[in-house]
Structures are given as C-alpha cells and as structure tokens.
Amino acid sequence: MDLGKVFAALADDSRRRVVAELAADPGGGERACGSFDLPVKKATRTHHFRVLREAGLIVQRDHGNGSAVSLPRADIEEHLPGLLALLVEELGPRPGAGSA
Secondary structure, three states, rough: HHHHHHHHHHHHHHHHHHHHHHOOOOOOOOOOHOOOOOOOOHHHHHHHHHHHHOOOOEEEEEOOOEEEEEOOOOHHHHOOOOOHHHHHHHHOOOOOEEEE
C-alpha cells in the first residue's frame, strides 16, 4: 500500500465515509456502490470509487449493470493497523446500535 495514495484518498469526506461504512459492517460483506448516500453525481461517485480502488482501500466487483465494493480488511490491517477502527469511530454511533 502506498501511504500517500491512502492518505490522499481518505482526505475526501465522501471517500472516508465509504470506507468507514464498510468497516462498520460487522459482517464485512459487499455493498452495492449505489447504496452509499453520497451527495454527488454519478460521474463523481465513479471517480471516488476509482481513487479508493487505486489506493487499495476497496475491492470492486462489477456485476450486470452495477457494481459492489468490499474492504480488503486483512491487507489494510496488516499495513495500517488501527486505521479502520479510527474511521469507524469518526463515523459515530450507528442507528440501531445500542451500547452495552
């Protein structure tokens, strides 16, 4: 992982939110690219996913007329331990997530 690319990718609020939402999913599954509530047009959304992909922060799989993304958690934790936890913390409490 290129640290400069990772930090440049995460400097944008929308991209950071995508990674944080994926990291917050305890199941660690795929999510459709269109499922993220990003306040941008489709071309900009495509650009954001490309930047994240090139930084190694997401894996994108095309299917039919859509695509889905997931996190390469093991790679991220190996090269940048604790990063995903920081992003989830920044995301804040999730609706429906109670505290014990």
